[in-house]
Amino acid sequence: MEHTKDEFKVKFRGVRGSYPVVDKNYLKYGGNTSCVEVNVGGHLIILDAGTGLIELGNELTKEHIASGNNLYDRKPIKVTLLLSHIHQDHIQGFTFFRPSHIQTTKLKIFGATDYNETLADELAQLLFTKSFPLDLGDIAANLEISDFNETEYIVLDGNETKIKRIEEGSELTPQKDEVIISAYKSYAHPQDGVMIYKIAYKNKSLVYATDKESYLGGDKRLSMFARNCDLLIHDAQYTTEDYLSQYSPKQGYGHSTFDMALEAQKQAGAKKLVFTHFDPGYNDARLDEIAKYYKKLSNTAELAHEGLEMVL
DSSP states (O other): OOOOTTOEEEEEEEOBOSSOOOOGGGTTTOOOBSEEEEEETTEEEEEOOSTHHHHHHHHHHHHHHHTOSSTTTSOOOEEEEEOSOOSGGGTTTGGGOGGGGSTTOEEEEEEOOOSSSOHHHHHHHHHSTTSSSSOGGGOOSEEEEEEOOTTEEEEEETTEEEEEEOOOGGGGSOOTTOEEEEEEEEOSSTTTOEEEEEEEETTEEEEEEOSOOOOTTOOHHHHHHTTTOSEEEEEOOBOHHHHTOSSSOOTTSSOOBHHHHHHHHHHHTOSOEEEEOBOTTOOHHHHHHHHHHHHHHOSSEEEOOTTOEEEO
16 A cells, blocks of 8 residues: 555545445445545545445555564554544444554544534444443554534644634645645534535545435535535435335435435536445445446546545
8 A cells, every 4th residue: 555645545445325235246336334545645534434444454454564573663554534423334343443453553533523522432432332342442542532623624744633723714725735624514414414524635625425415406515615626425325216215215314316416516516526325225236227327427427336546
């Protein structure tokens, strides 16, 4: 996993919504839940910690072990993990992320809370204590968990990570080798909403908009936030037919259709769209049909699959 400082590279590690699927009919697109690896400006940023995080962690651990003869000779693993929200399919890979159990790993986690508890408290209750052999405090890595909201932005610059308060829009333009992470909270997903993230480096940007439902006429906040981005990764859990089904409608579930995602790209002027977070009931054959249909509608949109890589 050699990466250069000037690159902006994206790799999809988990593209499934709701719950992981293990089945011979799901091998092409993959059955792991949400996780996207971003290597940008010399930094490793991970979007969500679904089960796709597990294999990424295994690869990072192998590289770490191969980099030296003992723990302190080896190149430490440094990760910035951004959580869109704390529903199970977006965090269930974290306890099995092997680098978190290595003493020299530096792991910084950011995400929103409901203001009654800290993100650290919520993760401890959901993933550890009664549901895992370790407590959160037993994690060997140098772990920092920070509450993050839309009035702030994160600056990655060299070895420094800073959270700053947004005061002027110009601050969100990266300077020199800075990587800027900003976000806004969408309430179009039950129960506590979801964070939509933007990662900007030099003159390129990526927007990650999973687990959000669209609105009549489109989501105007998303349109402004993602304006002219190079890559929009957008929730597409359902076909329009399933979303509007008279027998089992999906309205109000907090997820978009492929058509909603395509409209979001159009309104934002995003250069590239990747559909993700597919319903676990959609096997490879079904997704192939969907991919074929949308390929006719757009030459700038495609379905994500595990292992899909792109360079911005």
